[in-house]
Amino acid sequence: MSGFHRRDILAGATGLTASLALPRAAFAADGAPAAVAPADAAAASLLAEIAQTLITEYPENATYYGIDTGQYAVLGSRLTDRSLAAEHRRSAWATQTLARLQAIDRGPLSSAQALDLDVTQDAFQSAVAGWRFPYGDMAALNGQNSFRNTPYTVTQLGGAFVDIPDFLDSKQPVTDAADADAYLARVEDYAGELVAETERLDRERAAGVVAPDFILDIVLGQMTTSRAAPVGDWELVGSLRRKAKAAGLPDRFAEQGEALARSKVAPALDRQIAALKASRAVATADAGVWKLPQGEDYYAWTLRAGTTTTASAEEMHALGREQIARIQSEMDILLKAQGLTQGSVGARMEALAKRPDQLFADSDAGRAQLLAYLNGRIADVRPRLPRAFATLVQGKLIIKPVPVSIQDGAPLGYAAAGSIDGKVPGNYYINLKDMHVWPRFSLPTLCYHEGIPGHVWQGEYANRLPLLRTYLAFNAYSEGWALYSEQLADELGVYEGDPLGKLGYLQSIGFRACRLVVDTGIHAKRWTLQQGIDWMRANTGSSLAEVQSEVTRYCAMPGQACGYKMGHNQINMLRLKAQAALGGRFDLRRFDDAVVLSGNVPLTLLERIVDRYIATAKA
Numbered sequence: 001m002s003g004f005h006r007r008d009i010l011a012g013a014t015g016l017t018a019s020l021a022l023p024r025a026a027f028a029a030d031g032a033p034a035a036v037a038p039a040d041a042a043a044a045s046l047l048a049e050i051a052q053t054l055i056t057e058y059p060e061n062a063t064y065y066g067i068d069t070g071q072y073a074v075l076g077s078r079l080t081d082r083s084l085a086a087e088h089r090r091s092a093w094a095t096q097t098l099a100r101l102q103a104i105d106r107g108p109l110s111s112a113q114a115l116d117l118d119v120t121q122d123a124f125q126s127a128v129a130g131w132r133f134p135y136g137d138m139a140a141l142n143g144q145n146s147f148r149n150t151p152y153t154v155t156q157l158g159g160a161f162v163d164i165p166d167f168l169d170s171k172q173p174v175t176d177a178a179d180a181d182a183y184l185a186r187v188e189d190y191a192g193e194l195v196a197e198t199e200r201l202d203r204e205r206a207a208g209v210v211a212p213d214f215i216l217d218i219v220l221g222q223m224t225t226s227r228a229a230p231v232g233d234w235e236l237v238g239s240l241r242r243k244a245k246a247a248g249l250p251d252r253f254a255e256q257g258e259a260l261a262r263s264k265v266a267p268a269l270d271r272q273i274a275a276l277k278a279s280r281a282v283a284t285a286d287a288g289v290w291k292l293p294q295g296e297d298y299y300a301w302t303l304r305a306g307t308t309t310t311a312s313a314e315e316m317h318a319l320g321r322e323q324i325a326r327i328q329s330e331m332d333i334l335l336k337a338q339g340l341t342q343g344s345v346g347a348r349m350e351a352l353a354k355r356p357d358q359l360f361a362d363s364d365a366g367r368a369q370l371l372a373y374l375n376g377r378i379a380d381v382r383p384r385l386p387r388a389f390a391t392l393v394q395g396k397l398i399i400k401p402v403p404v405s406i407q408d409g410a411p412l413g414y415a416a417a418g419s420i421d422g423k424v425p426g427n428y429y430i431n432l433k434d435m436h437v438w439p440r441f442s443l444p445t446l447c448y449h450e451g452i453p454g455h456v457w458q459g460e461y462a463n464r465l466p467l468l469r470t471y472l473a474f475n476a477y478s479e480g481w482a483l484y485s486e487q488l489a490d491e492l493g494v495y496e497g498d499p500l501g502k503l504g505y506l507q508s509i510g511f512r513a514c515r516l517v518v519d520t521g522i523h524a525k526r527w528t529l530q531q532g533i534d535w536m537r538a539n540t541g542s543s544l545a546e547v548q549s550e551v552t553r554y555c556a557m558p559g560q561a562c563g564y565k566m567g568h569n570q571i572n573m574l575r576l577k578a579q580a581a582l583g584g585r586f587d588l589r590r591f592d593d594a595v596v597l598s599g600n601v602p603l604t605l606l607e608r609i610v611d612r613y614i615a616t617a618k619a
Helices: 006-011 013-020 038-057 060-064 070-077 084-102 111-130 160-170 177-206 213-228 235-246 252-282 295-307 313-337 345-353 364-387 440-450 455-462 467-471 475-491 499-523 529-540 544-556 560-585 588-597 603-618
Strands: 397-401 413-416 426-430
Touching (some): 038 060, 038 111, 038 467, 060 070, 060 160, 070 177, 084 111, 084 177, 111 295, 111 467, 160 213, 213 252, 235 252, 295 313, 295 475, 313 560, 345 499, 345 529, 364 397, 364 426, 364 440, 364 588, 413 440, 413 455, 426 440, 426 455, 440 455, 440 475, 455 475, 455 588, 475 499, 475 560, 475 603, 499 544, 499 560, 529 544, 544 560, 560 588, 560 603, 588 603
Parallel strands (some): 397 426
Antiparallel strands (some): 413 426
C-alpha cells in the first residue's frame, strides 16, 4: 500500500494552484481569446489559491469532482482531518482569507469576476461566524456537504460512519493498483476520522453539548448493527473486493482492506460506540438547540447559513403557516374532484397514500418496480426541458437505493451531481427501507427535485464554472432551485391527465412550507419532538415513518430545512420581477438560464443576476 500523506499534497501545491486557476473565458468579437484585465487575473489567482486550499482540506471533494487524477492523484488517497486541531487551523485560515477578500476593490473587475469574489466572501463570512461556536460540525466550506451544519459531531445524517463507506463504494474508482492503494489509504484514514470524532464527542459531552436521546438511539442502532456483521461483509470491504476483481487485480488488495478494517476501523468504531453510549446516558429528550450553550445565537446563525437571508425565526414561522394554508386550499379542490370530500386535507392525503393502487410491494420485486417507475419519470421529462432552458446539459443520472447500512437514519431522498469531467454521473438516492412511505403519486415530483431538472441537472451547470464556484454551495439556492424544478415540471405538463400526481406535487411544496413551521417551532419556540411530528403529520398527510424521519432530521441539522421554501420563494419573486419589467419580452428559457448558469449563489446575490438578465433583455 502506498503511503500518501498531507505533505505530499502540499508539495504539489504550486502546480495544483496553477491547474485550478480557471478564470472565466473571455473572447473577442472574432472568437479569439481576449486579454484578461490585470485586476481580473489577480482576483482569479486568489480564488484559485483558495480553491486549492479547500480541496486539500476536504479532499473527498477532489474525487467528487473527478480531479484526483494524474499528478494530483494523491488527493484521491486522503480523507478530511476531522480533529479539533484541524478545525482550529481551518478557522484561522478562513479568518485571514476573509480579510483578503474584503480588501479587494471591486471597481476594476468585470461583473463576472466581482460576482465570483462576492460569492466567495459570503461563504467565508458564514464560515467564520459559524466557527465561533466551540462545538459541532461547521460545514459551510465543505463542498458537497456544505449544507450539513450541525451542533453535534456525529448524527444519523453525518459523521465518518455515515459518510465514508458509501463514499468509497459509490465514488472511489478502482481501475488499477494505484487506485486500489488510494482506496486502502482512505480506509486507514477512515479509522483516524472515527478516532478524531470520538475525541470531540468526549470533549463536547463535558461541555454540555449532547445530541437528543432519540438521535443517539438512531445512531447507535445504525452503528451497532453494522459493527456486529462479520468484517469481511462490511460495505467498504466488499466494495473493494468487487472493484478489484472487476479491474483484474490480485486478491491481496481485498485482503489488505479487510485486515485494515479489522485492525484499525473496528477498534475505532468500538471506541466511538462507547462514547455515544456515554452521551446517551446523560442525554435528554429536549429537541431544540436552545438547550445548548449560546443555543439561541447558534440557531440564528444556522438560519442565516441555511437560508442566506436575514429573516427571523418568527418571520419564517409565520410565512410557513400562511403558505401551507394557501397550498392546502388548492389541494382541497383537487381532492374534492376525486371524490375525497371528508376530513382535513392532511387526513385525506394520508388515506389516499394507503390505497392499494398507490403502493408498491414491500419486496425486492416491488423495489425494482419502483426504481423502474422513477426512471420512467426522468425519461418523460427530458424531452420537455428545451421549453424551459435555452442552454441544455446532459443530465447524467443513476437512481439507486440508499445503502442498507445507513437507511435507518438517512433522508428519504437526496442527490449529488456527477464529476466535472462527466465521467461519473450524478447519483439520486431513494430510501426504500419502508415502501409504505412511497405512494405512487408522491414519486414524480421527487424525481424532478433530486434529479432532472433539480439537483443533478443544476450541478452539471455548476461544473462548468471556475472550480471554486463549482465547489462553493449555498443551501437555499440549491434547495430553492430543486423546489422550483418541481414547479417547472408541473408547468411543462407532466401532470396532464394525472391529478393524483399533481396532488403529490402540491403536497411536496406544502411539505417544505411546513418545514419552516416545524424547524422554527422546535428550535425557537421550544416544541418537543412529538409536537413537531404531530403538527407536520396533520398538515401534510405524510406517513408517521416519513414525518418521524423528517423531524429528527431538523433536530440534527437546525435551519437547513428552512432553505427550501425560502429559496423557492425568492426565485419566484425574481421571476415575477422579470415578467413585470419585460412584459412580452420575458422568455422563461432565458430567465431559467440566468438563474442556473450563474451557479450556486447566496439569495442576497441572486437579484443582481436577475437584474443583469433584465437589463440585457431590454437592450
